[in-house]
Amino acid sequence: METKEEIWELRLYVAGKTAKSVTALANLKRYCEEHLKDKYVIEVIDLLVQPQLAEGDQILAIPTxxxxxxxxxxKIxxxxxNEEKVLVGLNIRPAKK
Amino acid sequence: MSLTSSQKSALPLPSFPKALTGIVGLDEITGGGLPKDRPTLICGGTGCGKTLFSIEFIVHGAMLYGEPGVFMSFEEKAEELVLNVASLGYDLNQLQQDKLIKLDHVRIERSEIEETGEYDLDGLFIRLGHAIDSIGAKRVVLDTIENLFSGLIDQGILRAELRRLFEWLKAKKVTTIITGEKGDGTLTRHGLEEYISDCVILLDHRVANQISTRLLRIVKYRGSMHGTNEYPFLIDQSGISVLPVTSLTLTHDVTSERISSGIPSLDKMLEGKGFFRGSSILVSGTAGTGKTSIAASFAHEACNRKERCIYFAFEESPQQIIRNMRSIGFDLQQHIDAGLLKFHASRPTLNGLEMHLVSIHKMIEEFDPQLVVLDPITNLITVGTVSEVKSMLIRLIDFLQSKQITVMFTALSLNTIVSEQTDEGVSSLVDAWLLVRDIESNGERNRGMYVMKSRGMKHSNQVREFVITDEGLHLVDVFLSPEGVLTGSAREAQQLQEVTGKALRDYAVNRKDREIERKRLVLESKIASLKEEFESVQDELNKAYVEEELRKDVLEKNREQLIKNRHNEQ
Structure with missing residues (x-):
């Protein structure tokens, strides 16, 4: 069922267009373009619009x-x-010993 | 429940809005519940009942006061919560379906989370806000929000966000309970108390002499009067019950109705009418003086009057008491079968004093008796100090008197001390005090009883001998002799002696009577013989008289004859 190339399914939870959210989305897009070209899907969920979705992924902090x-x-x-942390967190790059 | 309702009338300052918790006793202490629309911090160590406390707050709100609530758990999963409180009879699933409560489990997995850069807790806010709005909640519980501290690294952000959260909850107009784990020297491990300034309740779980007691204290309650003591509370199958240490007033009604003690001769010592209904009676005495028998007699009599009675036995099992009392003519089993008498036997060490008190409370609420017997209160001392026992008994007496329930305590006093004033210090509390004591003389022990005090009635000041027979209990007047008080066989000897004396006296009187009778007979016979004599003399006299008459007649006749003859010759 999986293709050889794994697809990174990423969800970014935000609450409205706050500065933090905008920064986060921009950062994310940049890292993905750099490291996961054509292997990623980003879904942005605005909790102000869909508050009921917060429960499912245990969202506390924004942005997540x-x-x-x-x-x-x-979850990041x-x-x-911090690019380093994000890449380690997403298992794109192994953590440095 | 009844505590809450009875206290409603006395709520001070209704201007300060409060949210009833529905927890028995707590609403009384807080004067109407937690501060409405404000956060309250409940803190305490592990296992002290924080979660249960908050669950009850939510469930009571939903079921009793029409205030739906959100329970946001940072520890237990929703399913676990449902299971945990099912034993209390709360069906959280049903309540969730009815949109009365909402359970939300917030899981924070430290290993899954990476932090990078700025963030805020809007996710939590939105989530909570959504939960509140979805059921129109008026109550919120965050249990235990401190878990966030272990899940998130950036404490600076977290603290700022928590402060914002509490403000936001206030603005949302929901009454909130936040629970917090007790820390070293602080109320909570992460200093939550600095954010919550309206009401802080501390729960404690203390073990002394291997017996645990749960205690609740209101550390602060801004804007409201509240009880400041440590209040014991109990968690049992019906949830939390808090016990106010003392009722604040002494204004219970009294009655002048009298009830018999079951011992007629004892009633006679109490103006012939017995004790007041709703009074407290202490029976104290040394070992084996028949305290239990007196108590059982009292209970037996109450049941005979078709009154209900609970017998709290701390020393003997019910079967044992029933068997023993049958030997002196009290059939308690029939009352149990008739549902009038209820035994509750437990070792005092089963649980702490407060637990005993609460369980006594509960049983009384359930059974609604007119008489309560505690036998003996002395054993309670094994689980508490004298002052603790006393304070427990004060509260119990308060409670019973407010319900007009007569109570009889028995207390064991030790031979070594002339303990006429101690007796767990309750002697000053009770209305009537019977003292049963040993009277030792002539190589035997006997029981003497007297009424030490009996408020509000003229009572006999005499020492009576207390006798236990197959047919029950009796009091016998003690005999006074030159040597002092006589009891037991000495009294019986004295009684015998008196009986003998009486027989002798009776005999003497009889003999005199017979003597008189005999004298009378003798005299009467003498009189009879004299009469006879008189009659014979009379006869004699009469005979002479008749002869004289006859002779006179004859002479007369002769003379006439002679005269006639003489005339014929001429």
Missing amino acids: LVKKVPEPIR IGDLS
């Missing part, structure tokens, strides 16, 4: 980036300003 696939599920909260 959730990586559903590939496993394991990881904050405006994603």
Whole structure:
């Protein structure tokens, strides 16, 4: 069922167009373009519009980036300003020893 | 429930809006519940009942006061919560379906979360806001929000966000409970108390002498009067019950109705009418003086009057008491079968004093008796100090008197001390005090009883001998002799002696009577013989008289004859 190339399914939870959300989305797009070209899907969920979705992914902080696939599920909260941490968090780059 | 309702009338300052918790006793202490539309912090150590407390707040709100609530759990999953409180009879699933409550489990997995850069907790706000709006909640519980501290690294952001959260909750006009784990030297581990300034309630779970007591204290309650003591509370199958340490007033009604003690001769010592209904009676005495028998007699009599009675036995099992009392003529089993008498036997060490008190409360609320017997209160001392026992009994007496329930305590006093004033210090509280004591003389022990005090009635000041027979209990007047008070066989000897004396006296009187009778007979016979004599003399006299008459007649006749003869010759 999986293609050879794994697709990164990413969800970014935001609450309105706040500065933090905008920064986070811009950062995310930049990292993905750089490291996961054509292997990613980004879904942006605005909790102000769909508050009921907060429960499903256990969202507390805004913005939160959730990586559903590939496993394991990881969450990265904050405006994603630290590229290193984001890439490690998304398992794109192994953590440095 | 009844505590709450009875207290409603006395609520001070209705101007301060409060949200009733529906927890028995707590609304009384807080004067009407938690501050409405404000956050309240409930803190305490592990297992002290924080979660249960908050669940009850939510469930009561939904079921009793028409205030739906959101329970946001940071610890237990919703399904676990549902299971945990099912034993209390709360069906959270049903309540969720009815849109009366909403359970929301917030899971924070530290290993899953990476933090990078700025963020805020709007997600939580939105989530909570959505939950509140979806059911129109008026109550919110956050249990335990401190778990956020372990899930998130940036404490600066977290603290700022928490402060914002509480403000936001206030603005949302929901009454909130936030629970917090007790920390070292602080009320909560992460200092939540600095954000919540309206009401802080501390729960404690203390173990002394291997017996645990749960205690509740209101640390602060801005804008309202509240009880400041540590109040014991109990968690049992019907949830939390808090017990106010003392009722604040002494204004219960009294009655002048009298009830018999079941011992007629004892009633006679109490103006012939017995005790007042709703009074408290203490029976104290040394071991084996028949305290339990007196108590059982009282209970037996009450049941005979078709009154209901609960017998709290701390020493003997019900079967044992029933068997023992049958030997002195009290059939308690029939009353149990008739549903009039209820035994509750438990070792005092089963649980702490407060637990005992609360369970006594509960049983009384359920059974609604007119008489309560506690036998003996002395054993309670094994689970508490004298002052604790006393304070417990004060509260119990308060409670019983407010319900006009007569109560009889028995207390064991030790031979070594002349403990006429101690007795767990309750002697000053009780209305009537019977003292049963040993009287030792002539190589035997006997029981003496007297009424030490009996408020509001003229009572006998005499010492009576207290006798336990197959047919029940009796009091016998003690005999006074030159050697002092006589009891037991000495009294019986004295009684015998008196009986003998009486027989002798009776005999003497009889003999005199017979003597007189005999004298009378003798005299009467003498009189009879004299009469006879008189009659014979009379006869004799009469005979002479008749002869004289006859002779005179004959002479007369002869003379006439002679005269006639003489005339014929001429």
